[in-house]
Amino acid sequence: MTILANNVINAQQPLTIEFEAYEVPQSDVPAIPEENRPNPISQKHWDEWTKESGISAEITQKCLQSLDERPEIAKKLGWKGYPSYNPLGWFVSGISLLTLKPLAFGQFKPDVPILLSPEDEKPAKYLTPKNISYDAIALPVRDWAEVLEDHSIHVIVSEGAKKAGALETCEYPTLALAGVEMGLKNGKLVPNLDAIAVKGRPITFCFDADQNTKETVCDAQIRAATAVKKKGAVVYVVPGWDISLGKGIDDVLANHGPEKVQEIMSTAIPYKQWLQGLERQLKKEPLTKSKITPADIIARDIAEEYRSELAYNNESGQWMRYEADFPGIWNVETHEYIEAIVSQILDAKGIVGYGSHGYVINVLKKLRSLLIVRNWIERSPSELIPFKNGVLEIATGKLLPHSPGYRFTWSMPREHNVLAQDWKTIDQFLTEATGDNPKIKKLLLCFCNAVLKGRSDLQKFLHLTGPGGTGKGTFMRLLTDLIGHSNTHTSTLEDWCGNRFEAANAYKKRLIVFPDEDKKVGSLGRFKSLTGEDFLRAEEKRQKAFQFKYDGMVVVSSNFPIFQGDNSSGLTRRTILIPFSHVPLSRDRRNLNQEFQPELSAFINYLLTIPDEVVTATLMGTNDIAELSQEFWVNQQRTNSIAAWLNDCVIYDPLASTPIGNNKNEGDNGNTPRTLFGSYCAHAKMIGMQPKSVKNFSPDLLELCNIILKWPIQKQQKRSGNFIQGLRLRSLGDDDIPTYEAMLDKTVEDGKPIIDNLNGDSSGRSVEDRVEAETLTTQESGGCGGLNSFLTDDKKTEKNENETKNLEIFTAITSSTELLLSSTHSTSLIEQGIDLPQNPQLDSQLNPPQAEVDFSSFPHLTTNDYRAKEKRATQIKEEMLACATSEELVQFKVESGYNESQIDWVSENALNNAEKAQIETINSISQPTLDFSVETPNLNSGSQEPVDSSLKVGDRRYCPSLKESGIITAMDNDGTITITYEKMGACSYSNAQTVLARTVL
Known part of the structure; x- marks a missing residue:
């Protein structure tokens, strides 16, 4: 195309341009192949x-x-x-x-x-x-x-x-x-x-x-x-x-x-x-001008007419429209779409000629102020559940008509059919997937109920583990089909914890699934907020952020334990860990979720018959299921280095007190670690796990024992350092004491319920009461039995059978305790780890609670302040109980700095029966004698030489009275030994037996 034009324009005259030719209309310009374009x-x-x-x-x-x-x-x-x-x-x-x-x-x-x-x-x-x-x-x-x-x-x-x-x-x-x-x-x-x-x-x-x-x-x-x-x-x-x-x-x-x-x-x-x-x-004013209704007036008319169809959600900053997609449901609409709706309403009302689009914007802004809803509060699914054909009232079973006042933003993807009863395919799948374990099956059914009713108050999430092809995905899809795909959000832990826009996708959803997850190392704070009823920050691009609490349920699946970076009780106590291990034969594999579809209505009817209190008790009491406790503890050992060490190297002993320590290299020289942290680091290195820092070790250990295992241990601060009361290291002679995992395995093998004394029950119930409570058996319905399977089966036990089982268990506990009481050793209690009975329940019966100690009469030397007296007496008591032999007790009385009247007062008034028994037992144990005897000198030889002994210059020894280790720097012929300590300096001992040389560092 050629266009010729004279573009020289006279600056003093109007523009005049003469075109000599215009060959081809612009609309006829041919398309040039893209590869030929510059x-x-x-x-x-x-x-x-x-x-x-x-x-x-x-x-x-x-x-x-x-x-x-x-x-x-x-x-x-x-x-x-x-x-x-x-x-x-x-x-x-x-x-x-x-x-x-x-x-x-x-x-x-x-x-x-x-x-x-x-x-x-x-x-x-x-x-x-x-x-x-x-x-x-x-x-x-x-x-x-x-x-x-x-x-x-x-x-x-x-x-x-x-x-x-x-x-x-x-x-x-x-x-x-x-x-x-x-x-x-x-x-x-x-x-x-x-x-x-x-x-x-x-x-x-x-x-x-x-x-x-x-x-x-x-x-x-x-x-x-x-x-x-x-x-x-x-x-x-x-x-x-x-x-x-x-x-x-x-x-x-x-x-x-x-x-x-x-x-x-x-x-x-x-x-x-x-x-x-x-x-x-x-x-110049226009000759005629049609009067346009002001934006605020027309907005009021629209608001009154469409109040039941339009609303502005102030919580999320979004426009909502009623029944836009589904009956009875409020759906989110974009601002642009609402603008289009308002524009169409204005056209329908004959309001035209307003010129700028700003008129529509002004109408919309006024509408927003008239239709704003400050807090979008939906009726709880524990009360009402919306279906396509109406709203089911849980309490009465009535199907109510839809109403915009319910504020529902979700709905079941099907109609409610009260007559549906057959869900045998789903029932058969649950039976096979759980290995025909009625308790685990009951737990899965209760979780399905929690998904329907939005039981976020339980602060629990389901974690399905096991190899591929065991039914994890089938069950997760069953949950999704149950509640509806539009009410479910699928995410990953990586996105949820790392993408700040991801939380907005969970707003008003009923179920969040994390399928086929891999190990998550790092912070899980956002995931814990999701499952802990905490506020979540929802943020969308170019939108104002807002906060909300997620009120649905969460399910995670993986082939192996994945929560490797967070071992806190905040996450552990929320986990319902279900192992899936049944792998069907290839010929038996089929698309089960497609077969489930006709049975979903009947399945829902059955789930809604489960009482809320049964769901709560079942999902909150998963530790009562031996197989789940076993699986949980195995997974803990795989992901938590403290749990692995606790299982292999530690014994729960309420009367033991073990130093925590801070030397991670304590066991590197081949010696046996004597502190908890040293033993832990050595074990972590041995099994190829990364040990925690000393700062995190004690808090994580206390949390694992107190919150998860229910072992009532506590941290103690003494002049010699920090100790853990209630734990001791496993040593020679402890082979007859099973590990925690072994006790769980035995429980599963015997098919008996878990007895509270395995995990340090601190409820205060007697042994007989706990044994009776734990031996109640439950019978699970094999399929569609209904409500009775949850209400009556747990109580169907015969009195005589219970009494027999209780007697057997109680006898076993008593025999085990008597065995421990009868064990005697010549070495110290800390070395052998068998100082007193280890059964806290029997100990609570043998030593009933003592009246509160009155410290007002304690003979404090400098003050009459009650709190000062209590503190000093408690300090004396702790140091007395820390002694392991009669020699240490004597040395404590001589070198501790406390006067005799104070020590006597504590012995008489501050010790309970068990502690007095402990002191008596310690008094009966003597420190092994160290042979430093010197032979009569040989007058003919003209020299004196010490007899060969187990000690030599350069050995390191620990002195309990000083709470410090030192090195032997001199050994005289008269039996005098000089030990140089880091803090105390050189100390000489005229009597070799006062050197407590039982600990080689």
């Missing part, structure tokens, strides 16, 4: 420029670039990233008239307008780069050096790259502003426009046909034209044209050809004349 241009963008805007193929080839890679778009715009939900588009840039080199600044047009902020009245059609100074776009289609040199060449200033392309097609040198207000920056002309605006140059402003009707456009044009005029240029303005020809000059070119463009450009008038006409227009 810039990558899609066919859609090619047609937009050449057909819809009439721009020549040559100019389109040189200027237009289609962007189909989001990183490239982000780079052009200066964004960190271009979201996947935003559309692609085209980009145009120009050259700098100062350097005649390409500019980074340009104009990007997305294929669909983008709403950058909810506060914007309308979406953006064009975007410009961020953090780059904007400028007028000089398209690279002509010799701009010639234009800069020849001040007589007329230049057009328009808005937008396509309009500049259209005018350049008609041979008008044109600068394109990215926006009508972007000709100036900080009151000065942008560089390219400033370079053109020289004295004597004719410059014409040509914006859209309706420019004189838009106040903002006129103001921007006045400011830019004034600045150009000050530079000495001669300014013209195209006052506008009949909008039916086309709104933009490119529309005119595409619709009517270059002749019409020439005709419009010839109407340009001097700037002063245009300005005077504009002032007259602004002063």
Whole structure:
């Protein structure tokens, strides 16, 4: 196509351009194959420029670039990233008239307008780069050096790259502003426009046909034209044209050809004349003006009419529409869609001619204030459950009609069928998946009930573990089908804990599933908030964040234990760990979830017959199921290094007190560690696990024992360091004491319930009461038995059978205790680990609680303050009980610094029966004698030599009275030994037996 035009315009006369030829209409521009185009241009963008805007193929080839890679778009715009939900588009840039080199600044047009902020009245059609100074776009289609040199060449200033392309097609040198207000920056002309605006140059402003009707456009044009005029240029303005020809000059070119463009450009008038006409227009009142109803009044009418259909959720900042998709349900709608609804309502009411879209926005803003709901409170699913055909009232079983007042945002994906009863396929699957274990099956049924009723108050989540093909996925899909796919959100632990936008997807969902998870190492704080009824922060891009509490249930599946980075009780106590181990034969595999569909209504009817108190007791009492406790403890050992060490190396002993220590290398030299932390680190290294730091060791150990295992241990601070009361290290002679895992295995093997004394029950019940309570057996329904299986089977036991079982268990406990009581050893109690009975329940009976000690009579030497007396007496008591032999007791009385009256007072008043028995037992145990005897000197030899002994210079020994270890630095012939301590320095012992050498460090 060839277009010849005379573009020399007389600066003192109206524009006149004569076109000599116009060979091919712009709408007939042929499509050039993409591979032959200099810039990558899609066919859609090619047609937009050449057909819809009439721009020549040559100019389109040189200027237009289609962007189909989001990183490239982000780079052009200066964004960190271009979201996947935003559309692609085209980009145009120009050259700098100062350097005649390409500019980074340009104009990007997305294929669909983008709403950058909810506060914007309308979406953006064009975007410009961020953090780059904007400028007028000089398209690279002509010799701009010639234009800069020849001040007589007329230049057009328009808005937008396509309009500049259209005018350049008609041979008008044109600068394109990215926006009508972007000709100036900080009151000065942008560089390219400033370079053109020289004295004597004719410059014409040509914006859209309706420019004189838009106040903002006129103001921007006045400011830019004034600045150009000050530079000495001669300014013209195209006052506008009949909008039916086309709104933009490119529309005119595409619709009517270059002749019409020439005709419009010839109407340009001097700037002063245009300005005077504009002032007259602004002063002139319209002859007739139809009265438009004010936005606030029409908004009130709409609010009253649509109050039951529209609402604004202030909690989430979203518009809600009733029954938009499902009967009886409020659905979220976008702001744009509500705008469209309001616009249609206005059209239906005959309200037209309001001009700007701002009228619709004002109506919508007033509607928001009239229909706002401060807190979106739905009726609880424990009371009402919405179905397609109505709302089921749980208490009465009645099906109520739908109502917007229920505020439901979810619904069951089926109709309620009260007559449905057959769910045998589901029942058979649950039986096989649980290995025909009625207790585990009952637990899964109760969890299904919790999903239906939204029992987030239980603060429990289901964790299914086991190899592939064991039914984990089938059960998770059963839960999803049960509650509905639209009410379920599928996520991953990685996304949930690491993506700040993920929590918003859980808002108003009934079930969140984490299928096929891998090990999660790192913070699980957000996951614990999800399952702990804590507030979650919901954040959507370009939306205001809000907080909510998730009131649904959570289920996780994995092939192995995954919570490796968090071993706190906050997560552990919320976990319902269910092992799936039954692998069906290949011939038995089929699509069970498809077979479940006809039975879901009957399954729901059955689940709703389970009383809430039974669901609560079952899901909160999972430790009563031996198989689950066994699986839980095995998984704990796989993921928690403290649990693995506790199982292998520690014995629960209420009367033991063991130092914590802080030396992680204590066992590296081949010696047996004597502190808890040293033993733990050695064990962790041995099994290939990373040990915790000493700062985290004690808190995690206390939490594991007190909260998870229910062992009432406590941390004690003494002058010699920190101790744990209730634990001791396993040593020689403890082979007959089973590990915690062995006790659980025995419980599962025997098929008997878990007895509380295995995990240190501190409920205060007697042994007989606990044994009787734990030996009650339950019988699970084999299928569709209904409510009776949950209400009566747990109580169907015979009195005589119970008495027999109770007697057997009680006898076993008593025999075990008597065996421990009868065990005697010559070495110290701490070494052998058998100082007193280890059964806390029997100990509570043998030593009933003693009355509270009155410390007012304690003989404190310096004060009469009661708290000071109590503290001093307690300190004496702890140090007395820390002694292991009679020698240590004597040494304590001599070297402790307490007077005899204080020690006697504590012995008489502050010790209970068990503690007095402990002191008596310690008094009966003597420290092994160290043979440092010296033979009679041989007078003939003329020398004296000590007899060979087990001690030698350089040995390290520990002194309990000093609570410190030292090195033997000298051994005299008369039996005197000198030990040098780090803190106390050198100490000499005249009696070798006072050196307690039983501990080699």
